Amino acid sequence: MDLPPLTVAAHVMLGHFALRDWTPYELAREMRRNICFFFPRAQSQVYSEPPRLAARGLLVAREEVTGRRRRTVYSITPEGRAALAAWLAAPPAKGPELEAEPIARVMFGPFGCDDDLRQAVASVHASGRRLCETAHRICAEYQAGRAPFQTHIRHRALLHDFLTSFGILMEEWAVRSAARIDAWERENPGEQTEAARRLIAASTAPWRRADLPASAVAAARRGAEAGALSPSRRRRPPARGTRT
Amino acid sequence: MDLPPLTVAAHVMLGHFALRDWTPYELAREMRRNICFFFPRAQSQVYSEPPRLAARGLLVAREEVTGRRRRTVYSITPEGRAALAAWLAAPPAKGPELEAEPIARVMFGPFGCDDDLRQAVASVHASGRRLCETAHRICAEYQAGRAPFQTHIRHRALLHDFLTSFGILMEEWAVRSAARIDAWERENPGEQTEAARRLIAASTAPWRRADLPASAVAAARRGAEAGALSPSRRRRPPARGTRT
């Protein structure tokens, strides 16, 4: 019986069950204040995935009752923990990806008016603000020592760093861009083009290729070699993805 | 005939057809060097969407022949341009979203080994590097004045700023985090916790709420008011999304 491999989403759920037991409802709530910022899934998935994981023996379900209402609590099995560890040891299938509708609106800005653009920029600002505020709240929890998984603080700190950086990026980009759009009203086309050219040059400027420490490079190479052998070998080329 | 509203992906395609005519094949290639960084879609979508848009009268198709091979070129119609403008005037459905498998791996890092973590970090670094290199190439095209849509440089500059910032974020986060993981080998648990606590505080520190200029705030409010009235009214609450 050669079951299809688990999806990334399935492994992410499995990871949550490695932390503690959850009912799908609890897990959905938890994911709204965490994962949703870097790996969002629909609520319906949180209900449909655990039964599938249970069917493979990676989770076990138990029914509980409150009055006349039942709820299903899932726990991870040793096989589940093994599957999670195996996934973590394999190289990531893909890097971080953005899905940014407001940025697409900026791209097609020339077909709308400047207020449409300001609106898109404001929505990026709002997202950045939300993310920073959440991160700030979580930061306070860790400082006070009452965050849910204190023992994982080493790892959570890296996570927090990434998310906060991204939140700040969104807020600051929005502020810069809104100012730029306002400036268009005071500039003639030649000045606008010149300013745009300068902005393009300035964005790229701070990029001084920073390399990883040797340890990380070595780990990645080992992972890639191990990962390249286990799954069914590709046909001809190293198969660049089909995403456009 | 009340057709279901177009998806965001459909509008993004429509936007491309506002730029010029494309065959799906050409468009797929174009999207691989642009949109894929902030609004990735599968190649199959690039073939299936244009016929649907054509059925609504937003595009027109024409067949061309090269030898005995046919290709389908799509052009936008006036109705298509109107639909695009209407979409741009409506408030964005959602803010920028991340989908970052490697970051999820960091979250569940405690269930794997440190080399798994280094691998995940390296994949973020590689993504950042790819994005920065692409941005750098595009920057050179604009400075040389031979980029494809020079007339949109005002808008493209904002785009470029966002993407470059994100690329730099990924690279720098990866370098910081790899160094942190290496440091764990020289630290005892107490020191690790202390360093994690400091990192959490330090990430949040640079966040000094920056507000948008009044013009952007006003534009967003107008958009929200207009947008809240047009689509079919929601039942009870302002309907928070079903994403977890």
Add this chain to the structure above:
DNA sequence: ATATCAATAGTCCGATCCGGAGTAAATGGC
């Protein structure tokens, strides 16, 4: 005691979207 509301705990389903495999003609280099 009762109406009301928010939170709890799900189910269901159509439409969308992914991603990979497969086909086949045109082109360029040797």
Add this chain to the structure above:
DNA sequence: GCCATTTACTCCGGATCGGACTATTGATAT
């Protein structure tokens, strides 16, 4: 004249979305 690459699609199963729907429980107000 052959081969690899690029062009130009087509197809399909399975994953995913997201919104509507049901119904119970517990707290708050009347």
